[in-house]
């Protein structure tokens with residue numbers, strides 16, 4: 001990401017670790033992130049930031065990012081983090097393997113699985129891989145996952161944007177959309193997608209039979225990492241003809257995706273609402289693997305580089 005105006009010199013931010021938590025201090029104020037996500041931010045910065053090869057601005061930019069999301073979340077326990085719940089890692093893996101997905105339309109550097117994504121704050125997230133707001137992003141080809149914040153107006157605008165993109169492109173283009181199955185009353189986004197000529201398939205995952213990854217994943221306790229969904233979830237496959245030819249939702253692919261949604265019974269606990277944002281160690285799921293292999297799935301036309309894989313941290 002390159003901003004039009006060069007970054008001014010940034011004030012010094014201090015870093016220390018308390019067990020598995022990175023603590024960043026600026027003018028007497030502290031923000032925290034678990035060690036795994038701190039390492040993930042380092043990797044994302046290395047992939048995406050082009051104006052700071054020596055990492056001199058890294059800590060100040062991490063501080064800004066964390067502070068901004070902290071303010072967005074709000075100060076109360078669970079406040080706002082519900083808008084940040086992510087798909088389980090197993091589901092992302094299946095989407096990547098079976099449908100060639102390599103980009104999240106709605107994400108943050110803290111909750112992204114892929115290293116390419118759109119997010120709410122391009123100016124501070126851009127150094128970590130954000131390609132901007134989704135509604136201002138216009139890919140012509142590629143396979144995308146979209147799990148938007150559950151906000152009806154944004155979801156409706158998102159569907160309108162998908163349809164415009166799918167009409168305009170004759171190259172393979174696919175959006176796998178994940179929204180709550182709210183039917184009483186039904187949301188305009190769901191109604192519009194169900195009537196869309198681009199809809200190739202639709203799946204329902206029942207309430208309490210699947211999980212989301214906590215919106216506080218970068219700071220919560222490991223046993224609070226996943227919570228059971230209290231609503232059903234709808235998955236809709238919107239694809240143009242070329243996208244359908246390339247990534248058709250065949251029974252075999254759908255079977256793997258459905259299996260990936262099954263909650264892992266060995267988890268310590270599975271709360272039915274997002275857990276409180278405690279500052280404690282240990283999200284092993286987010287600790288990056290030392291080796292980064294290139295996967296070469298440069299499907300998305302906007303992308304400058306192929307997608308690189310990073311296992312445990314889930315950065316593909």
Ligand SMILES: C[S@@+](CC[C@H](N)C(=O)[O-])C[C@H]1O[C@@H](n2cnc3c(N)ncnc32)[C@H](O)[C@@H]1O
Nearest residue numbers: 084086087106107108118119120133134147149
């Ligand atoms: C439900 S979470 C998705 C989590 C995860 N990336 C996934 O796909 O499962 C929605 C994310 O979209 C981000 N977001 C909000 N407005 C956005 C926008 N206009 N464009 C892109 N992302 C946005 C939120 O900050 C949040 O991180």
